[in-house]
Amino acid sequence: MEVTTTWYLVLAAVLFAIGAVGVLIRRNPLVLFMCVELMINAVTLTFVAFNSALGGLGGQMAVFFALVVAAAEVVIGLAIIVAIARRQPTTAIDDFSGLKG
């Protein structure tokens, strides 16, 4: 039995759904970021699978740039979490309502 592109896409879809459920269900902001990472990884897996199926290097280029953006996003997000946690010793995302106005 041959492993086709569809198999990779199904795996990526399941991974993305798990990440989305995690973002909706978890309350710790750090774990929430980890679930966002899961979703990003699902998308990169899709890119690489399509790249392998269609030839060329476009998909792998897209993954390269997505990786950089993910790294920058994590750095900024964690800095914001650190800045908030210094002022407000709590770890639940529901309490981060300072921007509510």
Added chain:
Amino acid sequence: MELAVFIICSAIVLSGALGVLIANNPVHAALFLVETLFGIAVLFILLDATFLAAVQVVVYAGAIVILFLFVIMLLGVDRADDLGIEPISGQRPLTIVIGSSILGLMLTTLLISVSGPTGTSTSVSEVSLGGTNTKNLGGTLFHDHLFAVELTALLLTVAIVGAVALARRLKGPLQPLPILETTNDERPSPEDNGDVE
């Protein structure tokens, strides 16, 4: 052989993802995330994207997860997150519904297209480019996408400056955030942490 590798890696990836989802302790969640990322790196190798597999291990497992672990230790938030509490009533059932809807939608779109995923194949296959995966990627990156590379460098610089500006310690006591009425009574009042730096 390829089938066996794919099945084992899928099991590793999915078990790691579920571990992130249900782990009480954030440190355990970070370690499960490493498991998932390694599985995806092996899948990249299976798809002939060897350079991206290496970058995946170095950047994600080596840098991003370490950053997560540093912040967990720094903040001391490695206490168990009680998953039994449901902050918004009806959140869990709604999440299950939304999650299965997303999954169902994607799987239907995938599997209903009988001829497989659509798209036109580029005339240039990677094999015809000659050279290794890393060499081809480097050539494409610095010839066709040079401006994007420069923008990426700018993005990383902005991210570093922003992270330093956000996380530095300010002089003098910080004003506590206004805490509105909440249900959690165990939180210290604003007067108690007024001089927390």
